Amino acid sequence: MSQSPAPVPFIDALRDAADLRLPGSGLAWLDAARRENLEAFIAAGLPDTRAEAWKYTALRALGQRRFALGDAQATGHLVDPHALALPGIDGPRLVFVNGVFRADLSRLETLSQGLTLQPLSKVLQNDPEPLRFALSRHYREAGDAFARLNAALAGDGVVLRVAPGARIGKPVHLCFVGTPAQGDVAWHVRNVIEVGEGAELNLVEHHLATASHKHLGTLVSDIVVHDGAKLHHALLQNAGEESTLIRRGSVHLGAKAQAMMHVLEIGGTLVRHDLHAELRGDGARFDTRGVFVLRGRQHIDTQLSIRHQALNTASESIWRGVADERARGVFRGAIVVAEGADGSDASLNNKNLLLSPLAEIDTKPELEIYADEVKAAHGATVGQLDERALFYLRSRGLPRAEARALLTAAFCRAVFTALPNETLRDHFSDALLAHLP
Amino acid sequence: MTIENDSPVVLRDNAEVAAALGRRYEAGFVTDIETDSLPPGLSEDIVRQLSALKGEPEWMTEWRLKAYRHWLTMPMPNWAKLNIAPIDFQAISYYASPKNKPKSLDEVDPKLLEAYDKLGVPLHERAKLAGVAVDAVFDSVSVGTTFRKELAEAGVIFCSMSEAIREHPELVQKYLGGVVPTGDNYFAALNSAVFSDGSFVFIPQGVRCPMELSTYFRINAGHTGQFERTLIIAEEGAYVSYLEGCTAPMRDENQLHAAVVELVALEKAQIKYSTVQNWYPGDEEGRGGIYNFVTKRGDCRGDDSKISWTQVETGSAITWKYPSCVLRGDRSVGEFYSVALTHHRQQADTGTKMIHIGKDTKSKIVSKGISAGRSSNSYRGQVKVEKGAEGARNYTQCDSLLIGKKCGAHTFPYMEVKNPSAIVEHEATTSKISDDQLFYCRSRGIGEEDAVSMIVDGFCKQVFRELPMEFAVEAKKLLEISLEGAVG
Numbered sequence: 001m002s003q004s005p006a007p008v009p010f011i012d013a014l015r016d017a018a019d020l021r022l023p024g025s026g027l028a029w030l031d032a033a034r035r036e037n038l039e040a041f042i043a044a045g046l047p048d049t050r051a052e053a054w055k056y057t058a059l060r061a062l063g064q065r066r067f068a069l070g071d072a073q074a075t076g077h078l079v080d081p082h083a084l085a086l087p088g089i090d091g092p093r094l095v096f097v098n099g100v101f102r103a104d105l106s107r108l109e110t111l112s113q114g115l116t117l118q119p120l121s122k123v124l125q126n127d128p129e130p131l132r133f134a135l136s137r138h139y140r141e142a143g144d145a146f147a148r149l150n151a152a153l154a155g156d157g158v159v160l161r162v163a164p165g166a167r168i169g170k171p172v173h174l175c176f177v178g179t180p181a182q183g184d185v186a187w188h189v190r191n192v193i194e195v196g197e198g199a200e201l202n203l204v205e206h207h208l209a210t211a212s213h214k215h216l217g218t219l220v221s222d223i224v225v226h227d228g229a230k231l232h233h234a235l236l237q238n239a240g241e242e243s244t245l246i247r248r249g250s251v252h253l254g255a256k257a258q259a260m261m262h263v264l265e266i267g268g269t270l271v272r273h274d275l276h277a278e279l280r281g282d283g284a285r286f287d288t289r290g291v292f293v294l295r296g297r298q299h300i301d302t303q304l305s306i307r308h309q310a311l312n313t314a315s316e317s318i319w320r321g322v323a324d325e326r327a328r329g330v331f332r333g334a335i336v337v338a339e340g341a342d343g344s345d346a347s348l349n350n351k352n353l354l355l356s357p358l359a360e361i362d363t364k365p366e367l368e369i370y371a372d373e374v375k376a377a378h379g380a381t382v383g384q385l386d387e388r389a390l391f392y393l394r395s396r397g398l399p400r401a402e403a404r405a406l407l408t409a410a411f412c413r414a415v416f417t418a419l420p421n422e423t424l425r426d427h428f429s430d431a432l433l434a435h436l437p
Numbered sequence: 438m439t440i441e442n443d444s445p446v447v448l449r450d451n452a453e454v455a456a457a458l459g460r461r462y463e464a465g466f467v468t469d470i471e472t473d474s475l476p477p478g479l480s481e482d483i484v485r486q487l488s489a490l491k492g493e494p495e496w497m498t499e500w501r502l503k504a505y506r507h508w509l510t511m512p513m514p515n516w517a518k519l520n521i522a523p524i525d526f527q528a529i530s531y532y533a534s535p536k537n538k539p540k541s542l543d544e545v546d547p548k549l550l551e552a553y554d555k556l557g558v559p560l561h562e563r564a565k566l567a568g569v570a571v572d573a574v575f576d577s578v579s580v581g582t583t584f585r586k587e588l589a590e591a592g593v594i595f596c597s598m599s600e601a602i603r604e605h606p607e608l609v610q611k612y613l614g615g616v617v618p619t620g621d622n623y624f625a626a627l628n629s630a631v632f633s634d635g636s637f638v639f640i641p642q643g644v645r646c647p648m649e650l651s652t653y654f655r656i657n658a659g660h661t662g663q664f665e666r667t668l669i670i671a672e673e674g675a676y677v678s679y680l681e682g683c684t685a686p687m688r689d690e691n692q693l694h695a696a697v698v699e700l701v702a703l704e705k706a707q708i709k710y711s712t713v714q715n716w717y718p719g720d721e722e723g724r725g726g727i728y729n730f731v732t733k734r735g736d737c738r739g740d741d742s743k744i745s746w747t748q749v750e751t752g753s754a755i756t757w758k759y760p761s762c763v764l765r766g767d768r769s770v771g772e773f774y775s776v777a778l779t780h781h782r783q784q785a786d787t788g789t790k791m792i793h794i795g796k797d798t799k800s801k802i803v804s805k806g807i808s809a810g811r812s813s814n815s816y817r818g819q820v821k822v823e824k825g826a827e828g829a830r831n832y833t834q835c836d837s838l839l840i841g842k843k844c845g846a847h848t849f850p851y852m853e854v855k856n857p858s859a860i861v862e863h864e865a866t867t868s869k870i871s872d873d874q875l876f877y878c879r880s881r882g883i884g885e886e887d888a889v890s891m892i893v894d895g896f897c898k899q900v901f902r903e904l905p906m907e908f909a910v911e912a913k914k915l916l917e918i919s920l921e922g923a924v925g
Contacts, residue, residue: 052516056853339842354857357824365863367848372839372869382822382854382861 011042013066013186020069022155024124024135033136038152040138044145053143056330056362057272057301062244067186067216069153074100074187077179079210081105084175086236088423089204091170092117094158097177099187099217101156105175114166114199120157120190131159134192134222146246146272150218154190157219160203164196164226171202171234171421178209178217178240185213191221195229197254203233204424207267209240216244227254227281232261234424238431239267241296248274255281255310262419263290264428266435271300279306279313279341289415290319293408293435294327294359301330304348308336308374312343320412321352322436323359334366335376342373350380353411355404385411405436475532481505484630487532491599491633494606504619504629511623517757517786518815518847524728529693531631531664591647593677594639598666601637608639612670616699616736616763624695624730624757628664632697635665640675640706649905651680667698671706673739678709680908692717694753695730704739704766709747711904713912716752718919721810723782726754733760737769737795745772746789747903749912751919754783759817761790764798764826771800774900776912778919779812779844788818788849793826793859802833805897808844809920815847822859829859837867838896840889840920890917 017038024030046063047054074097084095084105094117095105101119111117123131139147158174176189195201207217217239225231231251239245245268251259265271277286292300306315321329335346352361365378385407393403412432419425475483475490484505488498513524588595594605601609619629636652652667671677694716700708710733719726729752735744746760762771773789791800800820808814814837822829837846848865870892878888894901894913901909 342842352854354854354859357857359857360853360855362851362853364849364851365865366850367837367865367867368845369837369839369847369867370845372842372844374839374867374869376867378848378863378865380850380852380861380863382852382859384857384860 008045008063009066010063011045013069014038014042017069017153020153022153023121024128024155027124027128029132029136030124030128033138034152036138037148040140041145041148041152044148047143047145051143053303056328057270057299062216062270065184068183070155070187071098071100071181071185073181074098075102077181079105079177079179083210084177084206084208086173086204086206086424087427088421089171089173091172093173093175094119095175095177096156096189097179098181098185098215099156099189112166112168112170114163115168115172116159116161116163117172118159120159120192121155123159124155131192135190146218147220147248150188150190150220150248153186154188154218154220157190158193160191160193162195162199162201162229165198166196167200168202171204174203174205176205176207176217176219178207178213178215178243180211180213181215184215186216186218189217189219191219193221193223195223195225195231197226198228199226200230201232202421203231205233205235207237207239207245209238209243209267211240212242213240214242214244215240216246218246219248221247221249223249223251223259225251225253225257225259228256229254230257231259232420233259234419234421235261235263236428236431237263237265237267237271237273239271241267242269244268244270246272250276250278251286252278252280253284253286256283257281258285259287260418261288261290262416262428263288264416264432265290265292265300265302266431268300269296269298271298272303273301274303275305277306277315279308279315280310282311282313284310284313286315288317288319289418290317291321291412291415291432292329293322293412293432294329295324295435296327297325298327299330303332305334305336306346307338308341308344308346309338310341313341314345315347317348318415319348319350320415321350321361321363322355322408322412323352323361324355326356326358328360328362331361331363332366333364333378334368335378336368337371337374337376339370341371344371344374344376346374346376348378350378351411352380352382353408354382354384355408405433408436409433474530477530478527479529479531479631483531487631487633490532493599493602496610497602500614500619501630504626505631507620508623508626508630511620511626514623517817518813518849519755519757519784519786521728521755524693526627532633587647592641592644593646594637595650596637598632598635598637598668601668605637605639608670609637609668612668612699612701613666614699616701616734617697617732622732625697625732628666628695628697628732632664632666635667635696637667638669638677638679640671640677642672643674645675646677649678649680651682663692663694663696665696667696669699669708669710670701671703671708673703674705675703676707678905679711680905681710681712682715682908682911693728693730696732698731698733698760700735700744702735702737702739702742702744702769705741706739707743707745708735709745710735710760711908712748712750713908713915714748714750714752714756715915718752718783719754719781721781723754726783727752728755729753729758731758733758734763735761735771736763737766737771737798739769740766740795741768742766743770743772745774745903747774747900748776749900749904749915750775750777750785750787751915753785756783756785756787758787759789761792762800763792763794764800765794767795768797769795770798773800773802773804774903775804776807776897776900776916777805777814777816778807778916779809779814780919781810781812783810783812785813786815786817788816790819791821791831793820793822793829793831795826797828798826799829800831802831802835803899804835805900806835806837806846807840807893807896807920808837808846809840811843813845813847815849816865817849819851819853820861820863822854822856822861824855826856827858829856829861831859831861833863835863835865836896837865838893839867839869886921890920893920
């Protein structure tokens, strides 16, 4: 496709991005990868709704906006560390404000044995070589636009390693804070996380804002869970209500590896969440539980894809969506069972509540099966609250709004019953309730 | 003769199965009669010539040209999960008609009737026995229409599309392209430009069509594409059940079939459209076979109307087909029942669209996919509930059965809901034939092939139930034949 006739401000703002000094600039391999990804992003531009992966999420409005290339004052913003705390989470913490690492807000003194936890900016300064493979990747797929942009411009993020056999007791808290700055900022964060053989890790990823802002954040997380390792990942996305967040996580699981992910998405005005899991080793298991609750003009597009590539792998996905007011929720849940992945057991369940005549839900569960010794099933529904249940609550004296909130919360809460950290589970419930209209 | 490498040894040694595997496509014979065709190629001239050959009025020629010009601007769609070799539209002859045109059934070339005989089409006497009125389309031109008189008495018009253009231009002009516009999609545009014939059905107000109507399509001459256009109109309170069957002879090269079917149901009208598609699927290695690109759409225009699609798809190298319902009228109902079976290297991407526009509209989708050999079988469906579709209800069930390790079964449902009072449900499962079921049957002394065919039959029952009786029998038989040698 040749260049579009009208200039796209979003792309236009990247014109000088190639000259940007980022952590790691000067490393020949990194410079080359960044340059190539930037060129590829600019050449392809933002995807439009004709691309299947963006069918329900139009980026035209985003294309008309101009973002500053990072926030130069990011280390200076005043952020109350208490606002970052999550109940029940008192382990190591890594904090990024507008995409930049903040040592003053982080807690890295008492790391358990076997845990390496550093900001990417520091690793790029001191010992970048081990990241060479992960960071020189070129994203070539049509749907990879933002991964390219991220690869071109990310200068910070999380580098986390758990040594083989290490069991990290206290959850690691990753905190991404958006805060108002001069103008609208685009920040890009890149996480590289590795859980060694037989190791265990608890991860809490938390997106929040200190005040309203209109930044764009992109986050790419590559997670590898080696043979026999276990990962529990809880994601609380409560980003600024006018912010845009594009998150892409990929999880690769080795033999008998297990990963469990809990996701609660309530923040942001435009959120895109891509989550790809590849079950590469025999006996691997990947479970996700997720909820999005939307109101106002929020638009959240969740794209879950799970690929069974080895024998006797299992995955179970349970997702709930609620859209009220003028919100639009998009869910795609794709399960692929590759040729030879016999004994795969995959299920996906997606239920949605549509609460307003101006809201919309688009859901698309998919199955692609290339092996025959499999059990694969998916179900999806879109509906509304049970009038009889509402009536029952109202007959007990509950005001309509309250009854509605109670039923909606109950609809979502089931998803978090398996969240191991009880205090965190309660916090998720509270955050959810607080977000209900 | 090939047997899948991973077939159990038991089967490999079974002579009977081996013989079944080598069985040839039963409808694969070529009828040797002279045909009168246009030279291969596609241009405005060809479209004009085609229109002139058919003695069409000016408005029809213009309509075709408009579609052709639109088609030129369109790219071939590539979103389906199909691997299609490039199609050379210039190598296809867009018109082939038997030379000695018959005046009545008695004058029909006996060879042709013989061909229908082999296919088991109940034409002529058999038609009467079966109580079916047949509009047989043989290489694009309708050769004989039975039961015209009886139908005419009821006020039903059932004739070929060419005839309808001549005799009922007002109806054709009013409805043609009203459901599937000329520029709707690539293949619909192509069809609009070059469609050669098809069936036209008009059921006037309040009439219940006294018999089931049926068309048999057959591609005979080599290098020809078949482009039919079917239009069925059911006026207020009318009812019609329409049957369509398709076969084609065996050839090495791929042949193109791009049909358009339009249904219009006015207030309280009901249309039931059943298809058994058994186009030549190509051989074990995927050589030859029909490319089947079909646009079928029904418009429930009136309140309380109902359109029901039932399809059994066992043939074609490539199937690209999404019979849809636009539920415009309040309380209108759309139904889609489908069995799609792919074997060897067949590819199918088929499903439906249910567009809910009117209030309290209902739709039901039951899709059963069976893949065997190295085939690929996808269900692709869309359920869309528009803002005003208060109380809309959809239920979708898609089940896939895998037979063998080299095939694929896929499900791509799209659900778009804009009304908070709508309820949309989708369920899908994929599995292979359960060993327990097989073992049970085997322990009762039922052979493996028969057991599989019984289980598959049970798997499809929900859809077969919707077929008219004689079609259900045929469909069951077809499935058995298509599945022969697939057990592994």
